Every structure is written in structure tokens, then in C-alpha cells.
Amino acid sequence: xxxxxxxxxxxxxxxxxxxxxxxxxxxxxxxxxxxxxxxxxxxxxxxxxxxxxxxxxxxxxxxxxxxxxxxxxxxxxxxxxxxxxxxxxxxxxxxxxxxxxxxxxxxxxxxxxxxxxxxxxxxxxxxxxxxxxxxxxxxxxxxxxxxxxxxxxxxxxxxx
Amino acid sequence: xxxxxxxxxxxxxxxxxxxxxxxxxxxxxxxxxxxxxxxxxxxxxxxxxxxxxxxxxxxxxxxxxxxxxxxxxxxxxxxxxxxxxxxxxxxxxxxxxxxxxxxxxxxxxxxxxxxxxxxxxxxxxxxxxxxxxxxxxxxxxxxxxxxxxxxxxxxxxxxxxxxxxxxxxxxxxxxxxxxxxxxxxxxxxxxxxxxxxxxxxxxxxxxxxxxxxxxxxxxxxxxxxxxxxxxxxxxxxxxxxxxxxxxxxxxxxxxxxxxxxxxxxxxxxxxxxxxxxxxxxxxxxxxxxxxxxxxxxxxxxxxxxxxxxxxxxxxxxxxxxxxxxxxxxxxxxxxxxxxxxxxxxxxxxxxxxxxxxxxxxxxxxxxxxxxxxxxxxxxxxxxxxxxxxxxxxxxxxxxxxxxxxxxxxxxxxxxxxxxxxxxxxxxxxxxxxxxxxxxxxxxxxxxxxxxxxxxxxxxxxxxxxxxxxxxxxxxxxxxxxxxxxxxxxxxxxxxxxxxxxxxxxxxxxxxxxxxxxxxxxxxxxxxxxxxxxxxxxxxxxxxxxxxxxxxxxxxxxxxxxxxxxxxxxxxxxxxxxxxxxxxxxxxxxxxxxxxxxxxxxxxxxxxxxxxxx
Numbered sequence: 001x002x003x004x005x006x007x008x009x010x011x012x013x014x015x016x017x018x019x020x021x022x023x024x025x026x027x028x029x030x031x032x033x034x035x036x037x038x039x040x041x042x043x044x045x046x047x048x049x050x051x052x053x054x055x056x057x058x059x060x061x062x063x064x065x066x067x068x069x070x071x072x073x074x075x076x077x078x079x080x081x082x083x084x085x086x087x088x089x090x091x092x093x094x095x096x097x098x099x100x101x102x103x104x105x106x107x108x109x110x111x112x113x114x115x116x117x118x119x120x121x122x123x124x125x126x127x128x129x130x131x132x133x134x135x136x137x138x139x140x141x142x143x144x145x146x147x148x149x150x151x152x153x154x155x156x157x158x159x160x
Numbered sequence: 161x162x163x164x165x166x167x168x169x170x171x172x173x174x175x176x177x178x179x180x181x182x183x184x185x186x187x188x189x190x191x192x193x194x195x196x197x198x199x200x201x202x203x204x205x206x207x208x209x210x211x212x213x214x215x216x217x218x219x220x221x222x223x224x225x226x227x228x229x230x231x232x233x234x235x236x237x238x239x240x241x242x243x244x245x246x247x248x249x250x251x252x253x254x255x256x257x258x259x260x261x262x263x264x265x266x267x268x269x270x271x272x273x274x275x276x277x278x279x280x281x282x283x284x285x286x287x288x289x290x291x292x293x294x295x296x297x298x299x300x301x302x303x304x305x306x307x308x309x310x311x312x313x314x315x316x317x318x319x320x321x322x323x324x325x326x327x328x329x330x331x332x333x334x335x336x337x338x339x340x341x342x343x344x345x346x347x348x349x350x351x352x353x354x355x356x357x358x359x360x361x362x363x364x365x366x367x368x369x370x371x372x373x374x375x376x377x378x379x380x381x382x383x384x385x386x387x388x389x390x391x392x393x394x395x396x397x398x399x400x401x402x403x404x405x406x407x408x409x410x411x412x413x414x415x416x417x418x419x420x421x422x423x424x425x426x427x428x429x430x431x432x433x434x435x436x437x438x439x440x441x442x443x444x445x446x447x448x449x450x451x452x453x454x455x456x457x458x459x460x461x462x463x464x465x466x467x468x469x470x471x472x473x474x475x476x477x478x479x480x481x482x483x484x485x486x487x488x489x490x491x492x493x494x495x496x497x498x499x500x501x502x503x504x505x506x507x508x509x510x511x512x513x514x515x516x517x518x519x520x521x522x523x524x525x526x527x528x529x530x531x532x533x534x535x536x537x538x539x540x541x542x543x544x545x546x547x548x549x550x551x552x553x554x555x556x557x558x559x560x561x562x563x564x565x566x567x568x569x570x571x572x573x574x575x576x577x578x579x580x581x582x583x584x585x586x587x588x589x590x591x592x593x594x595x596x597x598x599x600x601x602x603x604x605x606x607x608x609x610x611x612x613x614x615x616x617x618x619x620x621x622x623x624x625x626x627x628x629x630x631x632x633x634x635x636x637x638x639x640x641x642x643x644x645x646x647x648x649x650x651x652x653x654x655x656x657x658x659x660x661x662x663x664x665x666x667x668x669x670x671x672x673x674x675x676x677x678x679x680x681x682x683x684x685x686x687x688x689x690x691x692x693x694x695x696x697x698x699x700x701x702x703x704x705x706x707x708x709x710x711x712x713x714x715x716x717x718x719x720x721x722x723x724x725x726x727x728x729x730x731x732x733x734x735x736x737x738x739x740x741x742x743x744x745x746x747x748x749x750x751x752x753x754x755x756x757x758x759x760x761x762x763x764x765x766x767x768x769x770x771x772x773x
Binding site (some may be wrong): 014016025032130 | 228229230232257264303317340341366367368369370371374378381382385386388389441442443444445446447448449450452456468470
């Protein structure tokens with residue numbers, strides 16, 4: 001069963017950064033994009049997208065960790081960080097193709113999106129005013145994309 | 161201390177020194193932030209009679225309690241200095257990442273004085289302030305400058321405010337730009353920066369912002385964010401402010417061809433609806449905003465293919481309808497040029513539309529315009545003039561001084577249609593058909609401004625008879641000013657104002673949850689009133705007299721020729737009555753001065769000696 005992760009719809013994302021603030025306050029009780037596990041990328045003037053852990057299968061971050069501090073929860077797919085083992089070396093950050101791993105400047109430990117395991121739902125999704133963020137499996141993402149593509153292609157038929 | 165840092169950074173460019181001024185909770189509660197705090201810093205740090213473009217003029221930035229937090233639309237900064245256009249206080253605000261980063265670097269405000277020896281930019285990296293050579297940036301456009309600084313720092317979290325070539329050349333309505341296309345637009349603060357040879361302020365801030373009660377604040381923020389998806393912000397989310405074009409046209413108050421008319425025959429072709437259909441790429445948000453009103457547009461074909469900018473109503477009216485342009489790509493190009501060159505679109509557009517009228521009346525000729533023929537609607541001449549202004553080249557040198565000075569130099573009756581108050585060019589509302597705003601525009605401390613006086617709202621929303629001018633308008637104008645002053649002080653974007661049931665009550669709650677400082681609705685009302693009086697006191701110190709509160713002759717003498725506001729003027733005797741009633745509502749003297757008791761009541765008694773009471 002493929003894992004669910006945070007998806008961002010670039011057409012809906014306005015670059016407002018509220019996801020970063022929601023994340024940092026949820027995890028650290030304070031506001032700072034540098035403490036957020038989801039990060040907004042804004043390439044002016046119109047390209048915007050937030051990026052968080054994609055819960056990869058055979059995650060490169062886990063494989064790259066020399067101290068075995070990272071592991072993947074087989075049920076949820078969440079990457080777990082053992083704070084005692086992690087020494088903040090940053091190899092996992094280099095290994096991640098999406099830049100989805102945060103090195104906390106204060107604790108010198110890495111932090112990775114855990115889909116707000118302690119909350120009723122991911123708080124970035126909850127605070128996303130434009131509903132650009134949602135939780136889904138790759139299959140659901142593909143379903144949506146297929147549907148959009150087919151709808152566009154056969155616009156007249158769909159409308160009739 | 162929560163949310164605030166209690167620190168003001170003072171930067172002295174002349175000898176490249178810095179110091180930290182500590183401010184306590186009492187001070188912060190009194191001035192709160194934004195425009196109010198920036199105005200206080202400007203009052204304290206700019207000596208009486210300072211030349212606006214001299215080293216003594218202090219350029220003062222202030223963030224607010226909400227900056228860097230999750231409070232929606234709270235990432236704004238105020239910036240104030242003595243305005244080179246008006247000679248009075250120029251108080252501006254702008255939005256987005258740059259505001260939050262001031263706070264995260266550890267400052268509630270930044271005061272910049274002196275003059276650098278050569279083109280310089282300052283880089284504030286949390287506690288470390290560096291003075292850096294800007295020779296390679298001098299002459300660069302605004303967006304380019306921002307990218308160049310980010311590139312050389314190698315960190316996209318470095319945020320800058322910059323000036324463009326217009327600020328360097330001391331165009332009196334040059335602006336300050338941050339985060340690509342967000343501007344502290346009016347009053348010529350970009351020229352103040354240019355006069356200091358300061359090209360940019362770049363900041364990297366890494367500190368978290370802590371608030372007193374994160375749980376309850378988040379709950380309130382979430383609710384506000386959700387209500388900001390509702391009908392109260394629909395206009396801003398769908399068409400943006402350009403939705404005003406057709407509604408003002410219907411009311412016969414859409415400034416057309418330099419305010420000669422209030423109805424533009426081609427309004428459909430320059431409307432928000434038309435723009436949305438043909439040019440809008442996406443609506444994007446400032447940092448921390450759930451509304452997303454910024455309409456990014458581009459031209460896909462024709463002579464201006466590739467032009468790209470954000471369009472707001474005020475830019476559209478000034479460079480569009482007021483210049484008689486019915487070709488939308490021409491308007492987009494003009495706005496883009498102003499943004500890139502670093503000039504206020506409003507002052508620039510109103511000044512060019514005056515020049516166009518001078519050309520059509522034969523007061524200025526083709527020779528005066530270096531061969532251009534700027535009749536109304538000539539978008540190519542307009543674009544050429546914008547570039548000339550930014551370089552102060554030929555006729556551009558005259559127009560770069562704004563419409564007041566240009567008309568005084570040209571004379572020949574052109575003062576009659578120089579559309580300014582106190583030297584600041586008019587906002588996009590024909591006040592002959594909006595008589596409450598006629599008052600608001602006449603008495604505004606920074607000039608005729610729809611952002612400082614929401615009095616137009618009373619007229620356009622049908623709260624009052626928009627054609628009547630009686631003494632009852634005095635109190636309304638005061639209240640509308642204070643509502644705006646509160647938003648500008650808390651630093652909440654005005655576009656969310658409809659989402660509050662009771663702004664004063666809810667804002668007080670937000671403020672207390674954020675800062676831990678007890679604040680009541682009543683106290684916030686006083687904060688707003690104090691802010692307005694403080695700005696007024698600055699002006700009084702600089703020699704303001706009652707005569708400065710008045711309107712351009714066109715509004716008083718030329719009736720609107722057609723449309724639903726046809727036949728109306730602002731009668732001078734009516735304006736006098738409204739202004740007198742306004743002074744009374746404010747508790748000022750008949751001469752419009754602040755009496756000592758008022759200063760004492762607002763806790764501003766320390767200003768008394770300097771303003772002669």
C-alpha cells in the first residue's frame with residue numbers, strides 16, 4: 001500500500017507561506033520558516049509550490065545515513081529520526097532530491113515531516129487558505145492528473 | 161517580551177556606524193508599530209526644517225506586532241521620512257517577506273540617517289550590519305537589483321528593499337520596492353534613499369517570532385483566513401482592485417484625461433473584467449496573506465509582447481484612464497516601466513496626464529517634449545516620457561519634480577489642472593462626485609490619499625449622500641481616517657477589513673494574544689487618534705498652515721461634464737464648512753492646530769514646545 005504524503009497544487013498555491021508558519025508553530029511553538037518541515041518555493045512572478053517529505057519507497061535519506069539514525073515506519077511510511085543517533089551531519093539532506101529535510105539550527109538534528117502524527121491532521125493542510133495542499137497517495141495524485149488531462153482533451157463531451 | 165524585539169536599529173551612513181535603541185513595552189503599546197511607530201521615529205530623528213533630500217532626514221522603517229506571525233495579512237512594514245514632494249511627513253507602507261525579515265533579524269524598526277560617501281547598500285545579517293559597495297548595482301532596475309543581491313549572497317532568504325534608477329536620479333516621486341513589485345509607493349521616499357546614496361537594504365533574519373498565546377492566536381488566525389475566502393474579499397480575490405474601473409465609471413467619478421471627465425468611453429476595454437479575460441496569468445499573495453489580490457498580467461502579442469507586471473486600480477487609473485489610454489497593453493507596459501525604474505505609478509501618471517493636457521492646450525509644444533506628441537491616449541509617448549522622467553532627461557527633468565512644481569514653472573494657467581494637494585498627486589477618485597472624500601483628500605496629512613482616508617468608502621458604499629457637503633461630514637472623515645490609521649499601525653492589510661465584525665474589539669484581542677500586552681478596543685481607538693495627531697504635529701512643525709488643506713482649482717470650478725455626476729463641483733464654501741467641522745471633530749483649533757489639551761489627552765505632550773503650544 002503506497003504511502004500518503006503532502007501534495008501541493010501549483011495552480012492553487014499563491015506563495016503565501018502560511019504552511020511554513022503553521023508547521024513551525026505546531027512543531028516548535030514559534031514562527032520561523034527556518035523551523036518548518038514544509039517549505040514554499042517561489043520563483044517570481046508566478047511559480048509557487050510548497051515541498052515536504054514525499055515518503056519515498058526505499059528512501060535515499062534512510063540509506064544515506066551513516067549512523068542509522070533514520071528509519072521508515074513500515075505502516076505509515078513516515079521517516080523517523082532517532083535524535084540520539086542523529087548528529088546533524090547532513091548527508092540525508094544531500095541525498096533528498098526534494099530538499100525536504102530540515103536541519104534545526106538550534107538542536108543540530110534533522111527534522112522531517114511526520115504528517116503531524118500528534119495532531120488530527122497535518123496543520124499545513126489545515127491552514128492552507130487556498131486548499132492547495134492535500135494529503136494523498138501517488139495513485140490518487142495520478143488519478144486527479146488523468147482526470148484533468150482527459151477533461152481538458154474532451155472538454156466539449158464532458159460539458160454536454 | 162513577545163512578538164516585539166524591543167530594539168530599534170540606528171544606522172548612520174556618513175560614518176558607517178550603528179547603534180541599538182532599546183524601547184520598552186509602554187512605548188510599544190503607545191505606538192504599536194507600522195505607520196505610527198515609523199512616524200514617531202521620524203519625528204524624533206529628523207530635526208525641524210531638515211531638507212528632505214539632505215543627510216539629516218531620517219528614513220524610518222517599522223514593523224509591527226504581527227510581522228512574522230501567522231496573523232493573516234500582518235506582514236507589513238511602515239516607512240516614513242520627510243517627503244521631498246510635500247515637505248511634510250511622507251508615511252508609506254509595503255508588504256511581504258521584507259517586513260517579516262526585519263522582525264526575524266531582531267528589530268522593531270530601523271532608522272537610517274546621513275549620507276554615504278559612494279553608492280552603498282547595507283546588509284543586515286541578524287546582529288551584524290555591513291556597509292557594502294553598490295557601484296555595480298548603481299543604475300540597475302529594482303527587480304534586477306533584488307536578484308543581484310540575492311545572487312551574490314547565495315541565499316534566497318535574503319530579502320531586500322531597493323531603489324531603481326529613478327531614486328538614484330532623485331525623481332521626487334521615486335519609490336522603494338521590495339519582494340518584486342511590492343512598493344512603499346508614495347511621497348518620494350525612494351528619492352530620500354537615493355539622496356543618501358543608499359541603493360538597497362538587504363536583510364537575512366533567522367530568529368523565530370514567539371507570541372504570548374500561540375494556540376488561541378492560531379485559532380483566530382485560522383478563522384480569519386477562512387472568512388477571507390468569503391464574499392467580503394471576493395472582489396480582491398477575483399479581479400483585484402481593478403474591479404473599481406467599471407463601478408467608478410458608472411458613478412461618473414473615474415478620473416479621465418487628467419480629471420477633465422468622470423466617465424471614460426473606453427472603460428470596458430481597460431476594466432478588471434477585460435484584464436482578467438485577456439492578460440491575467442495568476443493571482444498571487446504577499447507573504448502571510450490568505451487573500452491573494454496581486455494580479456500578475458502579461459502581454460502575449462503585439463508591440464508590447466513580453467511586458468509583465470502586477471496591475472492595481474490606482475496604477476491603472478493614473479497611467480491609463482487619466483492619460484486617456486484605451487489600449488490595455490500600453491497600460492501594462494507603462495506600469496511595468498514605473499515598477500522597474502522605481503517610480504510611483506500614481507504620481508507619475510497624474511503628472512504625465514497634466515503634461516498631456518498642457519500639450520493639447522498648446523501650453524507645451526512638440527519642441528518642449530523633445531519631438532514627442534503626447535496627446536491623450538498616446539501610449540508610446542507615455543512610455544517614452546516615463547523613461548525620460550526616470551533619467552531626468554529633457555522634459556523628464558521638469559516632470560520628475562511632480563505636478564505641483566512642474567505647473568508652477570510652466571504657469572500659463574496650468575496650475576488650474578495640476579491635480580495635487582500639498583504637492584502629492586491625486587488618487588483615482590473624482591471628488592466632485594464623492595464629496596466626503598473631497599474633505600478627506602483636502603485634509604490628509606500626506607496629501608490626497610484613499611489609503612489614509614477611507615472617506616471615499618462612505619460615498620461609494622452609499623453610507624451617505626455622495627453629492628452633499630455638510631458639516632456632518634467632518635466626523636465621518638475623522639472616523640474613516642482613524643479606521644485606516646489603526647490598520648496602518650497594526651499593519652493589517654485593508655483588504656481584510658470586511659472580515660472583522662468589530663475591528664477594534666477583534667484587533668485588540670489579536671494584539672493581546674500576540675504580544676501578551678493587555679489592550680482594549682478603547683485603547684486602540686486612542687492609538688489610531690494618536691497616530692493621526694502625531695503625523696499632523698510633524699506637519700505643523702514643518703510649517704503647515706490651514707491653506708495647505710484645500711483642493712485643486714479644477715474640482716472647485718469645473719463641473720463634471722457628463723455621466724451620473726454631471727454638473728457637480730466641490731463648492732469652496734461647502735469645503736470650508738466641511739473642513740471647519742472636521743477640525744472641530746478632531747478637537748483642533750479653528751486654524752486646524754492641535755491644542756495642548758489634545759496633546760496631553762493623547763500622551764503626546766512632549767511635542768508641545770516644538771509645535772508652539
